[in-house]
Amino acid sequence: MGERFALTISGLEVRRGKRPVIEGLDLGIHAGKVTGLLGPSGCGKTTLLRSIVGVQRVHAGTVTVLGQPAGSKALRKRVAYDTQAASVYRDLTVEQNIAYFARVLGAPRGDVARVMKAVGLETSARQLAGGLSGGQEKRVSLAVALLGHPELIVLDEPTVGLDPVLRAELWDAFRAAAAAGATLIVSSHVMDEASRCDRLLLMRDGALLADTTPAELERSTGEHDAEAAFLAIVRGAAAGAGTAADPLSGRGTAAKADPAGAAALAHPADRPTTDEPRGPHGRHVA
């Protein structure tokens, strides 16, 4: 494909203790697009995102972000990261939090007001972050990730637990950032966010199941909603290995606690094209 990648990953391996979290993952993220990283809780999404922003200790493979090795000094102003739990100072006000990170990033002065407006917090500027609701606190954290117009914005479950109106507004903000040229990676375990993305990565048990687009996913699986499509892909992969397991839950019967089951599920997913003539995936990442 002639499309430009904002980041490429090859042969990524991450272990936690002896347990592999990600095994031999290859991936390219399209520049200027919003890519959704979907998968059940515990499937390795956060580990993958941490590897991209360069705070994860990796055991093998390369992660190249905007032409540089992930985590290198030159990237620290160009890449923004919002952790899954709101990473803000609870004993500072909304404005003080954002102003501090703006100074650390060397963002222009007016940026503080701009990002507060983008996440709809301009009226809470003087409230302590610790006194906000969970959703508001998460938005403060999100605002920090928008400071200084980063070229790559990595958001770990940014819209969890937010009301639908607000969620739509935040997605408008993501789209605006992408329209301005930024590349976004947005993780979620809520499948209904899939339709809002330009591209989709489906992940399970530390491996990519599919790298596709919402439209392609719907076409190849014949399912309208992403959750059903996800199920179809997992079942399709599992059928190849003759395994039937609770497909959606990372904590289910085929979770890491049961290595045999997990391996049976993971292997066909690693090489889906050979086992799966129907090919439910847009673009494989083998």
Place this chain on the structure above:
Amino acid sequence: MTPVRKFATCARVLRQLSHDPRSIVLLLLAPSLLVGLFSWLLSDQAAVFQRVGPAILALFPFIVMFLVTSITTLRERRSGTLERLMTTPLGKGDLVAGYAIAFGLVALLQAVATVTFAVVVCGLDVSGPVWALGVVAILDGLLGTTLGLLASAFASTEFQAVQFMPVIVFPQVLLGGVIMPREQMPDVLQAISDWLPLSHAIDAVDAVTTGAETWDIARPVLVVSAFILAAVALAVLTLRRRTP
């Protein structure tokens, strides 16, 4: 390292503290309260207070600042803000220096309050210059701060951080010369006490109050300063951008 980021961090830490007035009151007044308690306890034995008082002046800023710093920085590690900062241009040295300067300023205020209280209210007799006592008290607070910064790297919960008190602080108090003059200790313990920073901090305060020669004050002050710098350097080294 850049001054802008370092002082932004320092200002941020102080701003956080300013939202917690109860902690400020505790920080500034608790050591005075304890010095006052000692002086009252020993009101019939002025000579004993004169001997123990200076050491107390070294001890309390050290203990209080150790606790405050180790817990505050641990919170930074646990809240996810440290991970976020590690993805920004903020240098590891900027972060540690920002904390050390912020809490160093708090140690300064605390030292002024405590020394004033000890001299004016409790009548502690200082043969050397009073400002020298202030300088030494600040250094002791700073020593507690930097050791706290370092200790927080080895704790993964607030509970563990508090457990460092009996491991890192109490042995130094026991062997520092407050309970028994260091020269009277068994040889092995005396040798150990020579390697503990708090021993030198107490030596420095003692030297000022007894009006010792300049070098007798300067030597322990230099030793304490070396420990402070070493703790800062180690704290920077224990910070990791990449974690498992």
